[in-house]
Amino acid sequence: MMQSMNKLGVGIIGCGAVAQEHIKAFQKDVRSEVRTLVDRNPANAERYRDRYGLKCAIETDASKMLEQNDVDIVVVCTPHNVHTQYVIAAAQARKHIIIEKPVALTPEDLYKQRQAVRKNKVKTIVSFVLHFNPLLMTIDRLIAQGVFGDIFMVEVDYMHWIWMTPEDKWYGSKEQSGSAILTGGCHAIDALRWFARSEAEQVCAYQVKTKNPIEYPGTISVNVKFKDGKIGRSTTTFDAQMPYRFNIGIYGTEGCLRNDELFAPKLFPGQNNFMKIPCILPDSANVTHHPFEGEVSHFLDCIIEDKRPYPDLEDAAQTHAVCFAADLSTQSGKPVIVSELLDKP
Numbered sequence: 001m002m003q004s005m006n007k008l009g010v011g012i013i014g015c016g017a018v019a020q021e022h023i024k025a026f027q028k029d030v031r032s033e034v035r036t037l038v039d040r041n042p043a044n045a046e047r048y049r050d051r052y053g054l055k056c057a058i059e060t061d062a063s064k065m066l067e068q069n070d071v072d073i074v075v076v077c078t079p080h081n082v083h084t085q086y087v088i089a090a091a092q093a094r095k096h097i098i099i100e101k102p103v104a105l106t107p108e109d110l111y112k113q114r115q116a117v118r119k120n121k122v123k124t125i126v127s128f129v130l131h132f133n134p135l136l137m138t139i140d141r142l143i144a145q146g147v148f149g150d151i152f153m154v155e156v157d158y159m160h161w162i163w164m165t166p167e168d169k170w171y172g173s174k175e176q177s178g179s180a181i182l183t184g185g186c187h188a189i190d191a192l193r194w195f196a197r198s199e200a201e202q203v204c205a206y207q208v209k210t211k212n213p214i215e216y217p218g219t220i221s222v223n224v225k226f227k228d229g230k231i232g233r234s235t236t237t238f239d240a241q242m243p244y245r246f247n248i249g250i251y252g253t254e255g256c257l258r259n260d261e262l263f264a265p266k267l268f269p270g271q272n273n274f275m276k277i278p279c280i281l282p283d284s285a286n287v288t289h290h291p292f293e294g295e296v297s298h299f300l301d302c303i304i305e306d307k308r309p310y311p312d313l314e315d316a317a318q319t320h321a322v323c324f325a326a327d328l329s330t331q332s333g334k335p336v337i338v339s340e341l342l343d344k345p
Contacts (some may be wrong), residue, residue: 095305105177191248196230
């Protein structure tokens with residue numbers, strides 16, 4: 001793959017709000033350069049080219065960008081339901097790929113993407129950007145240091161007021177957005193798996209439809225049994241009139257964490273109450289708050305140093321399988337085995 005002018009070239013497909021954050025992140029890393037913006041409406045691409053002073057091509061057809069030798073990385077920022085065609089095409093063109101979440105709305109589409117990426121041996125990263133949020137990075141390190149002892153339960157919630165018709169925003173549409181847990185709650189499921197340090201085995205979930213005009217039920221409560229015996233719980237809601245909250249709970253035999261409050265007598269002998277971790281919290285639905293710079297820097301590191309990115313498509317497939325299982329469980333009223341939703345052609 002050609003890396004002209006010692007920079008990795010970037011092509012972005014879909015020039016909505018989140019594309020802007022990728023553009024800013026790539027601009028801040030001297031190892032990369034945005035070379036092409038693709039959007040069915042060229043005016044969407046032109047506004048970002050002009051706003052950020054990019055010297056890049058504008059295309060309405062992604063296939064033209066995929067033929068460019070000076071594009072090494074493709075960012076897929078389209079609506080969820082058309083991710084698959086672009087991920088497959090980018091993999092076949094031997095481009096490394098950043099995929100916005102959720103990567104797919106069905107197990108079948110997820111399988112097709114994984115097959116294309118495996119066959120063409122390209123690197124991927126799925127945009128679960130909270131992996132680069134300081135609080136979540138701190139929690140990851142505390143777990144790695146054994147601060148909590150034997151962790152037996154993990155909780156992560158995605159709680160956000162999204163109250164709109166399908167005509168207002170595309171993510172009010174079931175066809176384009178799928179479900180609440182796929183549209184937003186997948187961030188919480190990703191963190192749940194990350195902190196559990198185990199794969200999910202079985203999922204049981206319930207949902208409720210309120211007067212929220214989005215086409216799908218806006219609230220789902222999920223219980224997870226992990227392979228190593230841990231249990232997990234996650235709630236996604238778009239229905240509650242409240243500020244955005246990304247709640248996190250880690251419960252262990254030697255310590256506990258609730259959001260940015262830590263109780264860890266193993267670290268702090270004599271501690272008798274929770275202490276605050278002064279930190280940037282994940283509690284913002286505004287994409288400009290999200291740490292895209294960390295994600296982009298990590299992905300560039302992995303391409304240049306030939307390392308596996310995290311979370312890549314293979315890891316994210318496990319997160320999506322939990323989401324699919326949760327949605328299926330709400331329909332059947334029964335627990336669903338997660339592994340049955342992986343490798344489903």
